[in-house]
Amino acid sequence: MTKKTSNRFSPEVRQRAVRMVLDHGGDHASQWAAIGSIAAKIGCTAETLRKWVRQGERDAGQRPGATTEERGRIKALERENRELRQANEILRKASAYFAMAELDRRSKP
Template sequence: MAKPYPVEVKTHAVSYAMDRLDQYNSVYSACVDMAPKLNVSTETLRRWVVQAQIAAGGHNRPTSDQLAEIKALKSKVRDLEEVNEILKQTTIFFARELGQRRH
C-alpha cells in the first residue's frame, strides 16, 4: 500500500514540478528527474501532476467530480433501460391477452 504523504508535501511537490515542466519533454521525464529531489516516488509525483493539470483544465480529461457524475448517470441509464425493457415485455403480454379475448 502506498505510504500517505502529508498534504503540505503533495502541495509543495506539485507546485515545484508544475513550475518546471516546460524544461522537460514530458511530464514523465520531469517526474523522473524531480521525484528523488522531493523524496517521493516517480509514479506518485506523476499522478499528482497529471491530477493537478486535469483540475486546472490543462488536459482534456474529465475531473474526478465529472467521472463520479458520469458513473452515476451510466448506472441510471442502465436502470432506465432495464425498466423500459420490462415495460415493453409487459405491453406485448397484455396486447396478446387482449387480442385473444377479441377472437
C-alpha cells in the first residue's frame, strides 16, 4: 500500500499550527472548531490539521499511540525487513540454480 504524502507544509508550520490549536482551543466552542478556524488561516484542510494535532498529542504523551520517532523507526524496520526478504529470495533461487548446475556437472561423464 503506497500512500501519497505531500510535504507542502514545513515541520515548523505544522508545529506552529498544532501549538495554535492547543493554545487557542479555549477561545472556541470545541477543539474541532479551533482546528477548522486555524486550518482555514494556514491553507490546509481541517482533517489534515486534526491529524497533526493528534500526532502532536501522541508525541507529548497526552494520547496513546506511536510517537513520530517510533513511527519512523517502525517504517525503517519494515523497509529493512522487506529488503532482507528480497535478498533471501534471491539467495534461495541462486542456491537452487547452482545446486542444479552441480548435479548436471556430476551426471556428465
